[in-house]
Amino acid sequence: MTARIGIVGAGLIGRAWAIVFARAGMSVCLYDVDAGALDKAREAIRQSLDDLRQAGLIDEVDAPLALIQTESDLARAMASAEYIQECGPENVEAKRRIYSDLEAVVAEDTVLASSTSGIAASQFTDHLRHPERCLVAHPVNPPYLIPLVEVAPAPATSEAAVSRTMRLMEQANQAPILVRKEIQGFILNRLQGALLNEALRLFRDGYVSAEDLDKTVKHGLGLRWSFMGPFETIDLNAPSGVVDYGQRYGPLYRDVDRQRGNDDPWEAATLGALDEERRAQLPSDGLADRQAWRDRRLMALMAHQRSVSPT
Amino acid sequence: MTARIGIVGAGLIGRAWAIVFARAGMSVCLYDVDAGALDKAREAIRQSLDDLRQAGLIDEVDAPLALIQTESDLARAMASAEYIQECGPENVEAKRRIYSDLEAVVAEDTVLASSTSGIAASQFTDHLRHPERCLVAHPVNPPYLIPLVEVAPAPATSEAAVSRTMRLMEQANQAPILVRKEIQGFILNRLQGALLNEALRLFRDGYVSAEDLDKTVKHGLGLRWSFMGPFETIDLNAPSGVVDYGQRYGPLYRDVDRQRGNDDPWEAATLGALDEERRAQLPSDGLADRQAWRDRRLMALMAHQRSVSPT
Numbered sequence: 001m002t003a004r005i006g007i008v009g010a011g012l013i014g015r016a017w018a019i020v021f022a023r024a025g026m027s028v029c030l031y032d033v034d035a036g037a038l039d040k041a042r043e044a045i046r047q048s049l050d051d052l053r054q055a056g057l058i059d060e061v062d063a064p065l066a067l068i069q070t071e072s073d074l075a076r077a078m079a080s081a082e083y084i085q086e087c088g089p090e091n092v093e094a095k096r097r098i099y100s101d102l103e104a105v106v107a108e109d110t111v112l113a114s115s116t117s118g119i120a121a122s123q124f125t126d127h128l129r130h131p132e133r134c135l136v137a138h139p140v141n142p143p144y145l146i147p148l149v150e151v152a153p154a155p156a157t158s159e160a161a162v163s164r165t166m167r168l169m170e171q172a173n174q175a176p177i178l179v180r181k182e183i184q185g186f187i188l189n190r191l192q193g194a195l196l197n198e199a200l201r202l203f204r205d206g207y208v209s210a211e212d213l214d215k216t217v218k219h220g221l222g223l224r225w226s227f228m229g230p231f232e233t234i235d236l237n238a239p240s241g242v243v244d245y246g247q248r249y250g251p252l253y254r255d256v257d258r259q260r261g262n263d264d265p266w267e268a269a270t271l272g273a274l275d276e277e278r279r280a281q282l283p284s285d286g287l288a289d290r291q292a293w294r295d296r297r298l299m300a301l302m303a304h305q306r307s308v309s310p311t
Numbered sequence: 312m313t314a315r316i317g318i319v320g321a322g323l324i325g326r327a328w329a330i331v332f333a334r335a336g337m338s339v340c341l342y343d344v345d346a347g348a349l350d351k352a353r354e355a356i357r358q359s360l361d362d363l364r365q366a367g368l369i370d371e372v373d374a375p376l377a378l379i380q381t382e383s384d385l386a387r388a389m390a391s392a393e394y395i396q397e398c399g400p401e402n403v404e405a406k407r408r409i410y411s412d413l414e415a416v417v418a419e420d421t422v423l424a425s426s427t428s429g430i431a432a433s434q435f436t437d438h439l440r441h442p443e444r445c446l447v448a449h450p451v452n453p454p455y456l457i458p459l460v461e462v463a464p465a466p467a468t469s470e471a472a473v474s475r476t477m478r479l480m481e482q483a484n485q486a487p488i489l490v491r492k493e494i495q496g497f498i499l500n501r502l503q504g505a506l507l508n509e510a511l512r513l514f515r516d517g518y519v520s521a522e523d524l525d526k527t528v529k530h531g532l533g534l535r536w537s538f539m540g541p542f543e544t545i546d547l548n549a550p551s552g553v554v555d556y557g558q559r560y561g562p563l564y565r566d567v568d569r570q571r572g573n574d575d576p577w578e579a580a581t582l583g584a585l586d587e588e589r590r591a592q593l594p595s596d597g598l599a600d601r602q603a604w605r606d607r608r609l610m611a612l613m614a615h616q617r618s619v620s621p622t
Contacts, residue, residue: 141548146534148530175526175530175531177526177527178519178523179518180517180518181517181518184563184566184570185563185564185566185567187519187523188527188531188532189560189563189567190513190567191506191509191510191513191527191532192541193509193560194508194568195502195505196541197567197568198505199541199542203542206491207490207492207494208488208491210542212488212489212498214540214541214542215459215488215540216459216461216498216540218536218538218540219458219486220458221502222538222540223457223537224457224605224609225532225533225536226533226534226537226612227529227608227612228525228529229524229525229526229528230503230528231510231514231585232525232589235589235593235598236601236602236605237452240595241586241590241595241598243579243583243586246577246579249500249504250582252429253500253507253508253576253577254576254577256496256501256505256508257504257505257571257575257576260568264568266557266561266564268554271554271557272554274542275552275553278543278552282543284551287547287552291547294535294547297538297539298534298535301534301537301538304612307611308608
């Protein structure tokens with residue numbers, strides 16, 4: 001099957017999605033109201049594809065690039081799409097308008113998926129004639145290096161829309177998970193938030209430096225989590241599995257849960273102190289180089305993971 | 312410098328520490344009151360060294376093995392040690408006795424470090440004549456595959472004991488961090504607990520399956536955390552760094568913090584449901600094979616990390 005994918009918005013996320021789908025051999029039409037943004041997007045996509053080729057993650061640049069069309073007319077861009085990935089502004093009103101516009105030009109069974117990282121699908125689709133084909137498909141940035149996609153339906157979303165989206169993501173070599181009920185922050189950012197909240201409190205209260213906190217994860221916790229996840233990790237960390245583990249460590253973690261307090265770990269003073277430590281490690285003018293380093297490390301990690309047993 | 316290391320207790324952790332120090336060229340004396348345990352330990356250590364050699368992480372088995380002596384007499388084992396890694400039972404009274412026994416046989420400036428994963432050093436050293444050379448050096452299991460070591464002094468611990476321990480761990484190619492004040496669970500298990508508490512609530516309340524929760528981390532969050540840690544991750548995830556990130560995402564994470572409730576995520580019913588899902592993915596009789604798989608994946612990840620730029 002060669003799906004026809006429409007992408008709304010040629011910013012960072014829209015471009016990255018174009019790479020994901022075209023890399024898997026799917027035909028993509030990237031839409032933006034701003035024709036200048038489309039030209040910039042094509043150049044940025046070529047550069048990213050070239051980086052992927054140099055990292056050994058794709059064989060060639062031209063084939064996927066040839067699968068990506070750009071278009072500044074919404075109706076022409078989306079008329080034949082089977083699946084649309086919306087990458088508009090993170091704003092309920094803007095999204096409601098985009099979905100109304102989309103509904104006017106697409107086929108009745110086209111799936112409309114949003115890249116939103118925080119807004120529940122029901123909030124921007126409940127005014128549509130066909131909200132049942134709408135849901136969230138939340139990527140991690142950039143999705144061509146981090147495969148997780150959170151598929152988060154609204155109460156009105158049909159099972160068919162969910163299963164088509166899950167299947168499409170698998171065909172595109174992403175790793176979709178199902179968020180079974182609407183919840184703020186979905187799963188990934190709630191887990192990230194829980195860890196960051198504790199991390200900021202430990203840093204703020206003087207138990208650990210920012211650098212040592214990062215070391216605790218990158219040289220400790222993060223190693224197993226990068227190929228197993230937290231439940232499998234604890235399942236393998238007690239002789240008889242998770243129940244045994246819970247009997248050994250549950251009381252400690254319950255105490256950690258109760259010791260949190262009601263203070264706000266994201267206060268400006270805490271962030272200011274963290275920024276001071278971070279800038280001592282990495283000056284502001286080094287951020288862009290370090291982001292490029294991160295992406296190279298992610299590419300090398302992907303290549304490594306492909307070389308070992310897949311599960 | 313070739314430090315002389317004493318290790319108290321030839322169980323899993325004691326054996327693993329012997330490998331860490333001997334791999335770095337240090338001379339080790341492994342003590343256990345049970346001479347049979349020492350024979351078993353030597354065979355298990357040889358097997359682990361052979362696994363490391365096959366993974367390309369060490370060049371040969373015989374040289375480190377030759378650096379490891381075993382001894383069932385405490386005074387003979389510890390008399391010439393400069394640093395002692397205690398791996399006794401996780402029990403305050405047992406540790407208090409071990410430290411009294413150790414103090415009677417070691418030189419005055421020998422550092423006494425405990426592998427305890429949960430007990431603060433002051434609780435089992437405040438009765439000693441020289442508590443200032445005592446602290447916690449908490450490894451992650453197994454320390455020869457996961458380099459993080461939490462160095463956690465008591466209020467009475469001297470700066471010299473802390474800095475000697477930090478330096479020794481670096482010489483042994485571990486990644487030590489400093490826990491600046493005593494706290495239950497140190498840093499790693501508090502971070503792990505915060506994430507697990509949220510994970511168990513999301514699973515218990517039907518938002519996500521156990522398998523999808525693990526996917527969220529292993530295909531999403533865990534990838535960057537395996538080489539950057541959580542603070543560097545967010546610092547690079549907003550155009551101007553952590554303060555910028557906090558302004559964008561702080562409100563979401565504050566909400567996650569406030570939505571936790573006071574219920575116990577480690578209740579038996581939740582663990583039972585998690586166990587049911589885990590056993591469907593991995594039957595009990597497959598746990599040992601999967602643990603061996605985990606260790607092979609950790610070895611492959613270490614080899615990968617050595618092959619890329621170190622920071």
